[in-house]
Amino acid sequence: MMKLSxxxxxxxxxxxxxxxxxxxxxxxxxxxxYLGETVCSRRRELKPDDWFGLARDLKECGxxxxxxxxxxxxxxxDLRGLRRICDQHEFLVExxxxxxxxxxxxxxxxxxxxxxxxxxxxxxxxxLARKGLKGWCLPVELGKDTLKCLIDELKEEGLDLPxxxxxxxxxxxAWSSRCFTARHFNLPKDNCEFxxxxxxxxxxxxxxxxxxxFRINGTSTLSxxxxxxxxxxxxMDDMGVATVRLSPEHQGMEDVVKRYDVVRRGGIPxxxxxALTEAPPCNGYWYGKPGMDIVAPSKT
Numbered sequence: 001m002m003k004l005s006x007x008x009x010x011x012x013x014x015x016x017x018x019x020x021x022x023x024x025x026x027x028x029x030x031x032x033x034y035l036g037e038t039v040c041s042r043r044r045e046l047k048p049d050d051w052f053g054l055a056r057d058l059k060e061c062g063x064x065x066x067x068x069x070x071x072x073x074x075x076x077x078d079l080r081g082l083r084r085i086c087d088q089h090e091f092l093v094e095x096x097x098x099x100x101x102x103x104x105x106x107x108x109x110x111x112x113x114x115x116x117x118x119x120x121x122x123x124x125x126x127x128l129a130r131k132g133l134k135g136w137c138l139p140v141e142l143g144k145d146t147l148k149c150l151i152d153e154l155k156e157e158g159l160d161l162p163x164x165x166x167x168x169x170x171x172x173x174a175w176s177s178r179c180f181t182a183r184h185f186n187l188p189k190d191n192c193e194f195x196x197x198x199x200x201x202x203x204x205x206x207x208x209x210x211x212x213x214f215r216i217n218g219t220s221t222l223s224x225x226x227x228x229x230x231x232x233x234x235x236m237d238d239m240g241v242a243t244v245r246l247s248p249e250h251q252g253m254e255d256v257v258k259r260y261d262v263v264r265r266g267g268i269p270x271x272x273x274x275a276l277t278e279a280p281p282c283n284g285y286w287y288g289k290p291g292m293d294i295v296a297p298s299k300t
């Protein structure tokens with residue numbers, strides 16, 4: 001049976017909101033929980049010791065805990081935080097950029113790659129496997145055909161590298177050294193007033209035709225539509241996908257986890273409405289189409 005994981009929180013939430021979220025998540029049917037700030041190093045509601053404390057608490061609850069790293073390293077201060085994560089051997093690390101890979105390799109630390117890493121082919125995965133790679137998450141812009149080829153080729157090479165697929169949530173598409181939330185409020189990045197805290201699911205960015213194109217989240221840009229591959233779980237299981245990743249949202253996440261848990265076990269989820277941020281669904285990337293498209297699963 002495929003595993004379920006909770007990806008790192010991509011938004012900026014208050015410290016108490018984060019603690020409350022993971023206190024609840026400890027009882028959810030997820031196997032792996034990713035912890036850490038991946039978007040902006042100015043988001044310091046939680047200190048490193050807070051993240052380590054959460055990691056130990058969730059580990060005691062039976063969860064497999066992975067520490068996630070920043071996606072964009074911009075300063076020596078960022079590197080110091082990264083070294084803190086890569087200097088320990090208590091938890092597996094999710095490397096979200098090449099700096100984390102390099103430090104993990106230097107320290108003999110096993111790691112997995114997050115969806116922001118450009119793991120597009122088996123040649124890349126083979127190189128990383130020799131460095132200590134223990135698993136990888138498919139980049140969000142790749143689809144099922146590419147994934148199947150990669151899984152099949154890895155099997156032919158005799159490499160045991162479990163594949164994970166980002167399957168629920170707003171897709172992280174791009175990162176920048178500029179802060180788009182601060183710019184929206186005509187504030188400098190270094191004096192942003194932490195406006196992201198006011199938008200726990202990001203800022204909507206619509207076209208002139210009122211189509212929701214993106215969500216602005218500080219230095220990152222996410223899809224305006226919510227990725228949902230719930231109906232694809234049986235096919236993923238047949239393909240050999242090891243883990244399905246769900247990206248945390250501020251409200252209704254327990255219902256999302258329970259639905260995915262029912263389907264991965266071969267059941268049919270209930271049809272009760274979810275208490276979630278309103279957003280159109282999408283699954284285009286999975287089918288090799290534009291990401292914002294919604295494609296009906298083929299009936300066989």
